[in-house]
Amino acid sequence: MSKKHAIGLRLDGAHIRVALVGEDGEIIRKIKQPSSEDILDTSCRAIEAIKNSEIVGIGIGVAGLVDRKNGTVLISPNLPAAEGVKIVREIQSRYRVPTIIENDTNVSALGEKVCGTGKSFNNFVLLTLDAGIGGGIINQGRMLNISAELGHMSINAEGQKCPCGNIGCLENYASARSMITKALQMLEGGTESLLKECYEGSFYKITADDIYKTALEGDTLAREILRNAGKHLGVGLANIINTLSPEAIILTGGLIGAWNIYVQEAIREASRRAFKHLFDSVKIIPSSLGEDAGVIGAACLVFNELSIESR
Amino acid sequence: MSKKHAIGLRLDGAHIRVALVGEDGEIIRKIKQPSSEDILDTSCRAIEAIKNSEIVGIGIGVAGLVDRKNGTVLISPNLPAAEGVKIVREIQSRYRVPTIIENDTNVSALGEKVCGTGKSFNNFVLLTLDAGIGGGIINQGRMLNISAELGHMSINAEGQKCPCGNIGCLENYASARSMITKALQMLEGGTESLLKECYEGSFYKITADDIYKTALEGDTLAREILRNAGKHLGVGLANIINTLSPEAIILTGGLIGAWNIYVQEAIREASRRAFKHLFDSVKIIPSSLGEDAGVIGAACLVFNELSIESR
Numbered sequence: 001m002s003k004k005h006a007i008g009l010r011l012d013g014a015h016i017r018v019a020l021v022g023e024d025g026e027i028i029r030k031i032k033q034p035s036s037e038d039i040l041d042t043s044c045r046a047i048e049a050i051k052n053s054e055i056v057g058i059g060i061g062v063a064g065l066v067d068r069k070n071g072t073v074l075i076s077p078n079l080p081a082a083e084g085v086k087i088v089r090e091i092q093s094r095y096r097v098p099t100i101i102e103n104d105t106n107v108s109a110l111g112e113k114v115c116g117t118g119k120s121f122n123n124f125v126l127l128t129l130d131a132g133i134g135g136g137i138i139n140q141g142r143m144l145n146i147s148a149e150l151g152h153m154s155i156n157a158e159g160q161k162c163p164c165g166n167i168g169c170l171e172n173y174a175s176a177r178s179m180i181t182k183a184l185q186m187l188e189g190g191t192e193s194l195l196k197e198c199y200e201g202s203f204y205k206i207t208a209d210d211i212y213k214t215a216l217e218g219d220t221l222a223r224e225i226l227r228n229a230g231k232h233l234g235v236g237l238a239n240i241i242n243t244l245s246p247e248a249i250i251l252t253g254g255l256i257g258a259w260n261i262y263v264q265e266a267i268r269e270a271s272r273r274a275f276k277h278l279f280d281s282v283k284i285i286p287s288s289l290g291e292d293a294g295v296i297g298a299a300c301l302v303f304n305e306l307s308i309e310s311r
Numbered sequence: 312m313s314k315k316h317a318i319g320l321r322l323d324g325a326h327i328r329v330a331l332v333g334e335d336g337e338i339i340r341k342i343k344q345p346s347s348e349d350i351l352d353t354s355c356r357a358i359e360a361i362k363n364s365e366i367v368g369i370g371i372g373v374a375g376l377v378d379r380k381n382g383t384v385l386i387s388p389n390l391p392a393a394e395g396v397k398i399v400r401e402i403q404s405r406y407r408v409p410t411i412i413e414n415d416t417n418v419s420a421l422g423e424k425v426c427g428t429g430k431s432f433n434n435f436v437l438l439t440l441d442a443g444i445g446g447g448i449i450n451q452g453r454m455l456n457i458s459a460e461l462g463h464m465s466i467n468a469e470g471q472k473c474p475c476g477n478i479g480c481l482e483n484y485a486s487a488r489s490m491i492t493k494a495l496q497m498l499e500g501g502t503e504s505l506l507k508e509c510y511e512g513s514f515y516k517i518t519a520d521d522i523y524k525t526a527l528e529g530d531t532l533a534r535e536i537l538r539n540a541g542k543h544l545g546v547g548l549a550n551i552i553n554t555l556s557p558e559a560i561i562l563t564g565g566l567i568g569a570w571n572i573y574v575q576e577a578i579r580e581a582s583r584r585a586f587k588h589l590f591d592s593v594k595i596i597p598s599s600l601g602e603d604a605g606v607i608g609a610a611c612l613v614f615n616e617l618s619i620e621s622r
Contacts, residue, residue: 065588074588144450147556155468157546166549166584235468245458273477277376277385
């Protein structure tokens with residue numbers, strides 16, 4: 001019998017990714033393109049370019065809060081174009097195969113479980129470290145179908161107001177966006193730094209990657225920003241360890257490029273804070289699938305669903 | 312065929328509770344007695360007073376971090392006498408029935424799921440509000456066998472040092488112990504309050520219950536302490552809602568007696584902080600089983616295990 005195939009679609013704020021995926025999580029072909037205002041139309045054109053006649057279903061991972069029952073996206077600060085679109089109904093009626101929606105970090109966690117770093121763990125948390133911070137939880141081998149908005153836990157009850165409505169969210173202290181905001185504040189305030197010379201002085205264009213590269217050149221401000229963000233990430237890691245006691249925390253997203261300063265500082269801080277027994281039994285490690293985890297996990301949603309139905 | 316019975320044993324800091332429990336979670340008989348230094352001996356005498364010849368196993372819920380594999384208690388700040396005792400091995404060799412150990416709030420959550428407030432929810436968090444704060448998580452109907460030390464999430468990264476090693480733990484701001492500490496600080500500092508008259512002036516004996524009763528009499532300090540603790544509990548509730556999106560948060564423990572001030576304030580604060588969609592879909596409600604949840608859940612661990620094995 002030939003192997004089953006499914007389509008995995010992942011929509012984050014910046015890109016639309018589509019892949020044709022086999023039952024073991026292997027990618028047969030894939031497309032990545034910039035996001036657009038008409039996400040449904042752009043997604044469908046990508047699906048058509050990649051699908052074959054054998055697909056058994058389509059899994060969708062979207063950044064934001066999803067309504068699994070009604071197949072829609074409730075809120076997506078990074079992808080407002082997706083809010084309210086009847087994405088599952090539209091795609092299902094077009095391709096006439098089972099279609100499932102999930103949060104994108106949840107499906108990335110599932111992808112890591114099926115064929116990435118998560119393969120050897122039954123209980124782990126995936127944390128995406130990018131402009132924002134997202135989470136997905138695997139327990140006893142299963143993806144928890146909850147909204148694990150780990151970037152929106154308050155670690156500072158009286159701290160900075162977060163656009164989400166909460167106060168002192170982890171994301172405000174440890175994300176790429178928070179690092180850039182901090183750097184710009186300091187540069188505007190006159191702090192000397194090599195960051196000022198980025199983009200021929202148009203330093204408003206700096207990215208987290210620029211901060212890391214400048215830190216490697218020994219720049220004090222850049223190092224301070226990365227360490228401070230790392231320290232706050234460590235508070236978040238300790239909270240995850242104390243409240244979920246995972247065997248592993250798998251880190252992914254653009255910021256893990258800054259592992260040596262940012263993540264190392266986070267691990268140090270978490271080691272000071274978390275219950276010793278729990279810290280000693282958690283591995284804090286990078287994802288092996290990187291940005292492919294989402295499309296793989298999205299497709300695996302379909303395989304999982306089919307295997308439950310056939311029992 | 313006659314119904315199966317199991318023994319549920321719950322050890323928190325203060326009491327040893329043992330019950331003979333039927334398959335539907337009904338308590339046939341139970342004993343509650345003060346904790347002792349020799350918890351193994353005291354527990355066994357209670358088990359013998361209550362067991363019948365039909366028991367299929369013994370489930371144990373203990374306050375603290377448990378080592379499920381080796382059947383021991385790793386750390387239990389409230390019950391140090393249990394640390395290092397080979398409790399599962401000892402009990403199993405004495406009664407020759409399957410014996411399982413779990414964290415006590417986890418088993419209480421399972422008890423609520425089997426026959427309490429949790430019966431109508433597949434995804435909920437149980438939060439015990441006593442001297443300390445503990446948590447247990449049910450997802451898709453199953454108890455997560457993790458250490459959900461929700462009282463030890465930091466909500467104030469630069470806040471008060473917690474005896475656990477972390478900084479700014481929820482427990483330091485929202486537990487009965489934290490309320491009493493605050494009240495004593497204020498009374499020692501000379502703040503006028505009816506609390507000063509408790510116990511004929513020996514106000515060091517005050518309990519959280521005294522604070523609540525005094526608050527009901529209109530005492531400003533007592534009301535302020537309860538509201539402030541409630542506000543911080545609300546930060547914790549918002550974190551639980553944002554990171555676990557439960558259908559319900561079930562509250563139990565001595566402090567829920569102060570629902571009108573303390574819990575109401577917490578719910579108000581959580582409503583201001585949590586994602587609106589998630590807050591609107593969570594019910595924050597009291598436990599129906601109260602202190603029986605632990606022994607019921609502990610016994611149900613055994614029934615669950617047997618049903619998995621017989622599949």
